[in-house]
Amino acid sequence: MHGLSMLPSTLLLTFLFEATFFFSLACRSQLVRHSCFLLLLWILYTTVLRKSSSPPANSDVGYAMLLLLQTWIASDVLVLTKDLHNTFRRLDKKGRIDTDISSAPFTERLVWGFSLVTNPRGIGWEHGSSPRLPYNQDRADNPRIQIDSRKHFLLHKNIALIISIGYFRLSSYITRSSVSSFLQIRIKDDFVWGFITSVVYVSRVVAYCNSLHLGLVIVMVGIGVWDYQQCPPLFGDWTEGYSLRNVWGRVWHQLLRRILKSHASFILSLFRISPNSTYRSSYYVIRSLTAILLSGLLHQTMASISPPRKAYNTVFSFLTGPDMQFFFSQALGVMLETVGMWMWRSLYSIAAKGRNEKEMGKDEVKCIRNRYWHYSRVIGYLWVVSWCSWTVQRHMNGVVGLGLMHDPDFDPRKFELNPPEMWKWLKN
Template identity: 25%
Template sequence: MPKSVSESGKTVDPSRNEGAYWAIMLLANFRRIGTKWQVKNIPSWPSGAPSRREFLRQKLTSIVAIYIILDVLSSGPPPDANVVGIRNQVLLLRIPELTSDELIFRVIAVTVYWINTYLFNLFMIEVASFVSVLTGITTPDQCRPLYGPIKEAWSIRQFWGTSWHQMFRRGIQGISDLANDAFFIPRGTLLSRYFRLTVSFAISGLIHFSADMSMRIPLAEAGSMAFFLAQPLGIMIEDAVQHVYKKQGIKFLRGYEHILGYVWLIAFQLWITPTWFYPPIRHMNPEKDGLLPFSLVSAIFS
């Protein structure tokens, strides 16, 4: 490729510039979209990538809508500290004393928390995608949807591996593979499979644990590691159950297996999720630790 001359009169090597561009893009392209390293289960555009103009219109509409929804969901008063106390985080050993009020609150709180988390992650990616396409850094086809289909979340494994975002999967998977090989665990074995799975969730736990520390949550109360390390345990349980009933030749009517899976996933997350998000609720300062920089709801109704 011939070299060209820039406006300053200096010689420029286009191949070097192109290489630098793709190196930077690869660092920013967490899911490695469009490369041979593309992460599994990245959703595609249902009817093909939209035009640049349509993409920007969709993203701008989505950004405004998500901001309003997040604002509404986070504008309510915080719950009483006793309701989200340390004792109420755990559930398994307290089932006999569980009241209907606590159960209703737990269901509502966990549901709202996951909706908030889902939308906040989506909001950040929508803003980044809008800016990158607007400035010409990327094309709409490079900005695939963040989440997979919710209907595919019929198990804990499916939820994390297909329906949830895969932004950090490639990096975390690389570290877990390195740890596996460092311990000389043979690839393809059951031990290797669950070791890498556990290491992956442990890394996720450490990432979120740093967020706990930034919110000044006491070390003894931070629940991120407990939450994320419970996920591989749940996956091992569901794998074992599936193995047993398939080995026994048990067959479910079409769709019933997935219905049972949805129930299992919901029950599992209702059990463990408060361990993760009750501590931030107890220690957050609504005025300083708000989810959004500016509340439209508060401005309108104050």
């Protein structure tokens, strides 16, 4: 990057990128969409991927990450999706599919493309086969949160925004002060220290992402662009995080779910692996693991454009970077978890066969099943906490080792996702 926020030519290329993207979404011809995608790749390389001798500014890094993410989205909707307008039909509240937008005038298709990209749920949820989030995570229908009007929704979200920003800024002061070094001296156990620092970092990320999402939702719903029923919480129910698969498939934000799943399916198709192949029974597991690795590739690419760029000056250093290692460990954890769950179910099945359920009363059978369910949840929570604490700690140790956390000009009053100072005292 060459001072992206300073060069008029870069601003012009940025405008050209956005205009090309929205124009391509309105085009009926697949050839035209592919040609537009090649232009987007050229702009991405010219403004972001081409190395510069001068380190980029923080604002430039944010811009570059946004442009990189949009290119991934464009790869999905412009290249991998053959029938774009038919695939992303919007559903109404009654579940009826809208008419095919491809027959509409160009200006109407242009507006449709804009609504597709700016959808508050991410591309694919409202313009796909179901208007709901995966695993019924549409929290607008949650009986614990009765939101029956836009005013009630905005009040609830403003309170949530104040809490998120307050926690984020408070944690900035705590982690960049002597409190973190005091805790490190007092806590001698490596696992406990890793658990505390992992919770601090993950909660900061959640608060940061929630604040940005809530701020955007409040504005868009307030001016009437979005319907409050279209804007469920960014993150799912944390009580469902009793397995790694649930953490990444239900609890964590699902804004990248569509593009990761489509690229994973494309990669598997290159190896002739499909739901109808001989690998049908394990296809969806393989696709989930591939999607996790692709997420690591995306995050590692974002990290590679952050200063100092010399941290990833070879292909090997890039492929073995902290982000790739972290998401690879998550894929490994999902595999171990799948095997463990299979063994646990087998033990339960063997125990059930040892006692004839027909000879037991309904209450006794229900009691045994409830006990199995509670044991499963407790073991699951302990497993997730242990694995995530270990992998997050290893990830942040790698980031610290590469010098990606050195920020002498850090100001906690600014709303920036700067890694906490606590990580500088992580034990290896």
